[in-house]
Amino acid sequence: MARKRKKPGPGGGVTTVVVMRLYIAGAAPNSVKAITNLRGICRQYLKNGYELEIIDVCEHPRRALADGVLVTPSLAKISPGPTSNVIGNLSDTSSVLAALGLAAGAIE
Amino acid sequence: MTPETLLAVRRPSDLQAEAAFKDWLRQLVKGTAALRAFEAGEIDAVMDAESGSAILLPEARAALQGSSRLLLSALDALTGEVCVIDAAGTVVMTNRAWRAFVAARAGAGLGVREGANFFSACADVGARERVHADAVAAGLRDVLAGGRQLFRCDYLYHSSDRDCALALSIARIVQDGAVYAVVTRESISERERVGAVRSWGRADESRVAAAGRELTPNRLLAALPAREYERLLSGLEPVRLNYGEVLYEPGKPMRHVYFPGDCVVSLLTVVDGHRALEVGLVGPEGMVGSPLALGITASSVRALVQGTGSAVRMKSPRFLQEARRSPALQRAVLRFTDALMLQATQTAACNRFHMVEARLARWLLMTRERAGSGVLHLTQEFLADMLGVRRVSVTSAAGALQRRKLIRYQRGIITIIDQQGLEAAACSCYRRVQARGLETAM
Numbered sequence: 001m002a003r004k005r006k007k008p009g010p011g012g013g014v015t016t017v018v019v020m021r022l023y024i025a026g027a028a029p030n031s032v033k034a035i036t037n038l039r040g041i042c043r044q045y046l047k048n049g050y051e052l053e054i055i056d057v058c059e060h061p062r063r064a065l066a067d068g069v070l071v072t073p074s075l076a077k078i079s080p081g082p083t084s085n086v087i088g089n090l091s092d093t094s095s096v097l098a099a100l101g102l103a104a105g106a107i108e
Numbered sequence: 109m110t111p112e113t114l115l116a117v118r119r120p121s122d123l124q125a126e127a128a129f130k131d132w133l134r135q136l137v138k139g140t141a142a143l144r145a146f147e148a149g150e151i152d153a154v155m156d157a158e159s160g161s162a163i164l165l166p167e168a169r170a171a172l173q174g175s176s177r178l179l180l181s182a183l184d185a186l187t188g189e190v191c192v193i194d195a196a197g198t199v200v201m202t203n204r205a206w207r208a209f210v211a212a213r214a215g216a217g218l219g220v221r222e223g224a225n226f227f228s229a230c231a232d233v234g235a236r237e238r239v240h241a242d243a244v245a246a247g248l249r250d251v252l253a254g255g256r257q258l259f260r261c262d263y264l265y266h267s268s269d270r271d272c273a274l275a276l277s278i279a280r281i282v283q284d285g286a287v288y289a290v291v292t293r294e295s296i297s298e299r300e301r302v303g304a305v306r307s308w309g310r311a312d313e314s315r316v317a318a319a320g321r322e323l324t325p326n327r328l329l330a331a332l333p334a335r336e337y338e339r340l341l342s343g344l345e346p347v348r349l350n351y352g353e354v355l356y357e358p359g360k361p362m363r364h365v366y367f368p369g370d371c372v373v374s375l376l377t378v379v380d381g382h383r384a385l386e387v388g389l390v391g392p393e394g395m396v397g398s399p400l401a402l403g404i405t406a407s408s409v410r411a412l413v414q415g416t417g418s419a420v421r422m423k424s425p426r427f428l429q430e431a432r433r434s435p436a437l438q439r440a441v442l443r444f445t446d447a448l449m450l451q452a453t454q455t456a457a458c459n460r461f462h463m464v465e466a467r468l469a470r471w472l473l474m475t476r477e478r479a480g481s482g483v484l485h486l487t488q489e490f491l492a493d494m495l496g497v498r499r500v501s502v503t504s505a506a507g508a509l510q511r512r513k514l515i516r517y518q519r520g521i522i523t524i525i526d527q528q529g530l531e532a533a534a535c536s537c538y539r540r541v542q543a544r545g546l547e548t549a550m
Contacts, residue, residue: 025164028152057153057162064162065155071142072153072162087141088150 018050018100019078023069026058030089034073037090045102075099189293191220195252195286197227206293216267217274218244218293226291237265244276251280251289326367326420327393328440336434343430344420349373349413351485355396356407364421365397371417372478374494375409375448384410385459385496386471387452391415391478394444400424401431401441414490415479451541458537459496465505466535467495472515472522473530473538482524509533 022038024031035054042050057064057072067076075086077100084099145151153162183190183203192201202210202222210219218241220229230245240263247259260277275294280287329337349355349371356362358378366373373396375388387409390396396411405424422430431438458467471494476482488506492499506522509515514530516523524530531538 025153025162028164030150030152057155058164061155061162062160065157065160070155071145071151072155073150085141088145088148091150 016049016080018046018080018102020050020100021053021055021067021076021078023055023057023064023067023072023074023076025072026056028072031073033089033091034075037093038075038096041090041093041096045097046100077101191222191291191293193226193248193252193289193291195288197225197248197252199224199226200288209293213267217265217272218263218276233265237263240264244278248278248289248291251278252287254280254287256280325369325392325418326395328395328444329367329420331440332434332436336436339434340422340430340437343422343426345422346418346420349417349419351413351416353413355411355413357410358408359406361405362397362400362407362424364423365395365400365427366411366419366421367395368392368478369418369420370415370480371413371419372415372475374412374414375452376412376493377408378410383496384493386494387455388448389451389471389474389478390448392480393478394448395441397424397427398441398445398448400427401438401445403428414486414494415475415484417479447541454537454541458535462535462537463505464495464497464501465508466533467497467537468502468505469509469514469530469534470538471495472524473527473534474541476524476527482527484522484524485520486522487520 020038022034024034038052042052055063055067057069064072069076071087073087073089075090075096077084080101084101086096086099090096142151153164155162183201184205186203187205189206189209190203191199191206194200199220199222206219207222209217210221213219218226218229218233220226226248227245230241230248233241240261243261244263247261250256251259258277258279260275262273262275264271264273266272272295277292279290279292281290282288329340332340344367347366349366349368355364355366355373368391370392373390374386375390375396376384377387378384397407399408431441458470462470468491471491472484475484488499488502491502491506495502506515506517509530510517512529512533514524514526514533516525
């Protein structure tokens, strides 16, 4: 089962939408942490300007392999380019922001 | 490795679980991010392309970590330094002692850090260590390739302006098809160390194996307190003494003192300028040149090597100086001198009162004891000189012992075939000298 959430920006038009995929393994502890951490980051830094797809590799292993994912949790930023990856439970906010192309200071 | 082997490495007794697991992960993941996350405990699953499935890690990891924690604490509790090397030569695991040694010696003495390659470390040593490092690398390669299960050698290196020696052993282990080598490293104790370092200059592969084990076989030296022995070492020079070599002539100065290792030296009294009679026999239990300790610089006897072998020697002035400084050395030399005197007086009496056959038996036993071998290379002329008899007497005595099946005598080679029988055939002088010799060695 792939859970999909789409939250377009309220004004539309000018806001860049960050498209991400988070690969998780069921309800494993790091996967749960990664979801919580990523939601927190999105709420704080991206407001509604993001699109997040959460893929459970236990249910969709071939999809993960096709996407080149080797370990989970793993966050992939699809757009805007360049693409990037963060591996782990995403507790290090600054490395997540860096991977998403969001310097911590430039957001607020 | 496949996921099946991942499950297999979950056995709690598995020694390489963590290492094998990391190895597997390393093969799977390019880059360090995943490995770092794994080490931080942030990975939940690993994708396996072969089976097209995700492998959940939490349980596997808990089991792995449980077993490797136990293993690591066990390894850490060992005082010896241990590391585990994978098939490529990468050090995948080290214990606390190993890490401490690496830190203290800044990598000298093949102190390879976790994650580094052992072969590269062997290739990076300086010229002095080259021959040793090459031997270790060859041994490790052999062990990993399955050529042998265990490789041991000593390793000499230079650290903090000191020559150091250590004993390395490399053992092969196979886990789920993956080969590893377990390296244990032990500092060679002070006395052994000095012995090993002495042979540094002439290091070659066979010597590497022998170095460090090359404790002095001379019992007089070995009985000295370690500190005194060590002080003597700088003045000791290893030599090979060959059969027939004359170390001292009567009336001539004794330039060196000799401590036999596995050679035997006869002390002969020369009569009328040509005929000689043996008055003493010295092997690894004693020394040649003991009168120097009494301040006598000229030899009263001829010292003739009658069993080829190794020895160490020291220049006489240095020996005199050491004997003055060291009461322990003085005591050892005097005790030996006393034993030698008993031997001489007993021999004198023996030569006068005992039959040639019994004397020959005594002499063969004494030589065997000192040479450490029951096969002796001796001509009849030589034996005649030793016993102070004519050659024909030796022939008949040797013939008698041979008929009693105590020895075999063939073309200059005497083989003792019945030690106990020969002891029974020997005169009482043998037991007297032997008993005193044992007392001296105490």
